Amino acid sequence: MQGTISCTRHYPMIPAAESLRPMPLRTQGDGESVRTLVEENAVMVIGRKGCCMCLVVKRLFFGLGVNPAVLDIDEKMEVEVMNELEKIGVQGGRETVMLPAVYIGGRLFGGLDRVMATHISGELVPILKEVGALWL
Amino acid sequence: MNSTSTHFVPARRVNIYEPLHQFGMWGETFKSNIGNGNLNTPSHIIIQNSQLDNNLSEDTSHGTPLVFDQETSTSRHPDKIKRRLAQNREAAKKSRLRKKAYVQQLETSRLKLIQLEQELDRARQQGFYVGNGIDTSTTTSLGFSENMNPGIVAFEMEYGHWIEEQNKQICELRTVLQGHVGDVELRLLVEIAMKHYFDLFRMKSAAAKEDVFFIMSGMWRTSAERFFLWIGGFRPSDLIKVLLPHFDVMTDQQILDVCNLRQSCQQAEDALSQGMEKLQHTLADCIAGGRLGEGNYVPQVNSAMERAEASVSFVNQADHLRHETLQQMHRILTTRQAARGLLALGEYFQRLRALSSSWATRHREPA
Numbered sequence: 001m002q003g004t005i006s007c008t009r010h011y012p013m014i015p016a017a018e019s020l021r022p023m024p025l026r027t028q029g030d031g032e033s034v035r036t037l038v039e040e041n042a043v044m045v046i047g048r049k050g051c052c053m054c055l056v057v058k059r060l061f062f063g064l065g066v067n068p069a070v071l072d073i074d075e076k077m078e079v080e081v082m083n084e085l086e087k088i089g090v091q092g093g094r095e096t097v098m099l100p101a102v103y104i105g106g107r108l109f110g111g112l113d114r115v116m117a118t119h120i121s122g123e124l125v126p127i128l129k130e131v132g133a134l135w136l
Numbered sequence: 137m138n139s140t141s142t143h144f145v146p147a148r149r150v151n152i153y154e155p156l157h158q159f160g161m162w163g164e165t166f167k168s169n170i171g172n173g174n175l176n177t178p179s180h181i182i183i184q185n186s187q188l189d190n191n192l193s194e195d196t197s198h199g200t201p202l203v204f205d206q207e208t209s210t211s212r213h214p215d216k217i218k219r220r221l222a223q224n225r226e227a228a229k230k231s232r233l234r235k236k237a238y239v240q241q242l243e244t245s246r247l248k249l250i251q252l253e254q255e256l257d258r259a260r261q262q263g264f265y266v267g268n269g270i271d272t273s274t275t276t277s278l279g280f281s282e283n284m285n286p287g288i289v290a291f292e293m294e295y296g297h298w299i300e301e302q303n304k305q306i307c308e309l310r311t312v313l314q315g316h317v318g319d320v321e322l323r324l325l326v327e328i329a330m331k332h333y334f335d336l337f338r339m340k341s342a343a344a345k346e347d348v349f350f351i352m353s354g355m356w357r358t359s360a361e362r363f364f365l366w367i368g369g370f371r372p373s374d375l376i377k378v379l380l381p382h383f384d385v386m387t388d389q390q391i392l393d394v395c396n397l398r399q400s401c402q403q404a405e406d407a408l409s410q411g412m413e414k415l416q417h418t419l420a421d422c423i424a425g426g427r428l429g430e431g432n433y434v435p436q437v438n439s440a441m442e443r444a445e446a447s448v449s450f451v452n453q454a455d456h457l458r459h460e461t462l463q464q465m466h467r468i469l470t471t472r473q474a475a476r477g478l479l480a481l482g483e484y485f486q487r488l489r490a491l492s493s494s495w496a497t498r499h500r501e502p503a
Contacts, residue, residue, distance in 0.1 A: 050418070052415040052418070055410060055414050056453070057407070059406065059410045059411070060407035063403045063406060063407060112453060113456060116404055116453065119400050119404060120400050120401065120404065120463075121463075121464055122396060
């Protein structure tokens with residue numbers, strides 16, 4: 001019976017910065033808007049709803065002081081969104097996208113693997129500064 | 137007081153029936169001793185009567201046996217009597233001491249046995265065999281897991297070999313760094329050592345697919361290592377902190393780079409930890425779904441199993457982080473510094489394994 005359990009789980013508080021970013025597209029899945037979002041945002045994270053790895057990516061950026069746009073897609077629109085994503089930035093071809101996916105400066109940067117690797121090697125922060133996602 | 141000691145033969149005429157009567161006095165003790173196969177049977181009484189069981193007279197080397205001579209009247213040789221009585225007392229005393237020592241030995245062994253059984257039970261509950269307290273710096277402290285998953289059994293075997301190889305490499309690094317060694321040879325050793333760690337991450341990745349809970353809880357590692365476990369292995373930022381003072385002279389740039397690396401690791405670890413927390417919450421919510429207490433929970437368990445699979449990517453990401461951290465350290469340091477660092481790292485884990493080993497045997501030392 002729903003509602004009888006009185007204690008609920010709260011995820012860790014997100015920094016205030018997140019509430020200032022533009023509202024993420026959560027319901028619209030049409031190709032155009034996805035493309036626009038990717039191109040308009042310095043950093044964009046796209047992931048499945050409820051995916052824990054997606055949370056890791058987000059938290060990593062927040063921890064650096066970056067405010068990524070976030071698109072949580074649910075199963076229904078996943079196929080359509082993926083189709084659109086795969087057309088981005090590649091002339092006439094398709095590149096495979098694994099979720100969670102990170103777009104920096106309008107182009108596919110990679111998954112959590114690449115974000116981790118470039119952060120550890122110290123290359124991520126300069127890239128973020130280049131695209132204007134970080135100012136310090 | 138031991139009843140057998142007070143029953144020595146009074147000086148009087150002994151006839152053929154006496155020995156049997158003597159037995160009657162000592163009967164209880166003898167019976168129980170025979171029953172237990174007690175070696176400390178007060179056997180200092182050697183009775184010439186051949187009707188007696190030979191077992192009782194097996195210990196003839198201690199003390200002079202008192203012989204019941206039917207024909208010789210003891211009243212004719214008072215000195216002999218005194219001597220015999222004294223010898224009898226002596227022998228009885230020795231027998232008592234032997235018996236006491238033996239009983240104490242039995243008691244100690246009994247306690248040890250109980251402790252061993254307890255330890256074995258505990259280890260079995262954790263799902264693996266504990267070796268017989270062998271030194272874990274040279275071998276793993278585990279035999280093979282009771283986990284029947286062949287992939288996991290294979291992994292544990294491989295890990296055992298990995299540790300042996302690791303110990304060899306550490307020895308070689310230690311030897312080489314104590315003497316004079318060229319950079320070329322040192323670079324080779326560093327490459328080998330790095331590759332060895334990368335091999336472990338590959339092994340873990342395969343094993344995580346077989347049983348992620350096993351990997352995640354560090355079951356293949358020793359107890360002290362598990363104490364420091366973070367997502368199935370070591371925490372990179374902690375290791376950097378531990379190793380930093382052990383490098384030789386570092387340039388300012390190096391120190392800066394290492395500090396930055398530590399900070400980056402910390403940030404990456406935090407992000408992964410938060411993701412893990414969410415995964416745990418999700419899993420717990422899943423398990424606790426429906427009504428708790430009804431006794432029917434197959435659907436919850438099934439859906440939880442699907443979610444638990446997501447842990448595999450966490451193990452992989454954590455190992456990826458460890459891999460990248462090692463690579464970055466390699467870039468920052470000179471070959472010689474890297475060699476020292478790898479030696480220090482290797483010995484750090486050896487010490488943890490030694491701690492586990494000592495810890496496991498700490499109650500077995502005699503009081």
